[in-house]
Amino acid sequence: MGIVATLSLVPAAPVPTALAGGTDTVDGAQTVEIADGVEAQKVSQESYTAATGPQTLVAGGTNVDWAKLVLIDGDWPVTEENITFMMRWTRQENGADNWWNRNNPLNNGQGSGGGSGLGSYVDLVEAAFYAAQNIKSGRYPAVDAALQRGDSADATAQAIWASPWASSHYGYGTHWSSRPYEVIEAPAEAWGR
Template identity: 80%
Template sequence: MGNAQTTGERTAARHNAEPRVVRPRRGIRPLALLATLAVGGLLATMALVPAAPAPSVFAAGADTVRPAVAGQTVEVAEGVAAPQVSQESYTAATGAQTLVAGGTNLDWAKLVLVEGDWPVTEENVTFMMRWMRQENGADNWWNRNNPLNNGQGSGGGSGLGSYVTLVEAAYYAAENLKSGRYPAVDAALVDGTSADATAQAIWASPWASSHYGYGTHWSSRPYDVIEAPASAWGR
């Protein structure tokens, strides 16, 4: 402080001059002590405050965001937009070859829907499975390779004809239903939301002369999934 000397300087002075008493001026020591305490408290407070994150620097019109910290750069290509999550609904689409490989009555029902370009919904499949069961027994659903006893293209006008394979049978079944002779059935399959509504449409149609008893000869019990011989599929 002021003209105060260090211990080493005072020691050297004792050998070269008469000793003198150096007294601090009154009032200085308390003020210095308070200033020291204040500065120390300020430094301690600053030490407890976390450092603020380095701000990013963004130039208008630029495609680069550069944080203030050196060596960190985020490049954003021009024209890149945030991806959007698609939540579109859709009906199942099944490949014909996959169905043929499956080989069951369930696969054949779906194959008819695919051939007719109708939605493969649960209701449409349920209708087809119930209809096939009414035309042929479940254990022999591939009888004459004509599960629906369809006369179109089978060589049997009354529905007693046969097809070379079940694949051919699916094609002609769809073709007949879309021929214009069964518009209500076609419309119900396009809608695809009610197996019962489609059943009522087939009852009222000329497909079967019995009209399935208008429902009295129609079963809604759960269907069984049964595989046909590979030869029936032409495999």
């Protein structure tokens, strides 16, 4: 019974266009006759894509994973330029070796209990959510727009320098490093694992 049910769900094989509307031979051994007006069936070509989800990023546990999580939470494209910008920014705020400091990599005040950015979050997942929420709040429209374009880490950096995020404005670039970033894993407890 199960085999019959399964076979009834299998779509009919498409009719080759060479055979539609006439008679033709296949391998010279058989004759196939198809009534006039019969057209080949259209076959649906489904498409699937995969995206990195929060659980995968938390399991990875690195600063690159956190940067991607912020981008996903902000609904910005996860491009190499956006990741590079986020990596440079977190390095400016807390340094590379302690980027997860206080579970607040960007020294964000929103939702952290420290309006000046010195608060902390329960874990890095919450920190990513609040960082994205703060950037999208309307107070940083040029940063939001640059991240939405996702095409230039340098242009996004210039947007953050010109914004009120840091009162120092990162010296308008003089206190900003563009050297390659290091991938560093945070302790499991910083991720709430």
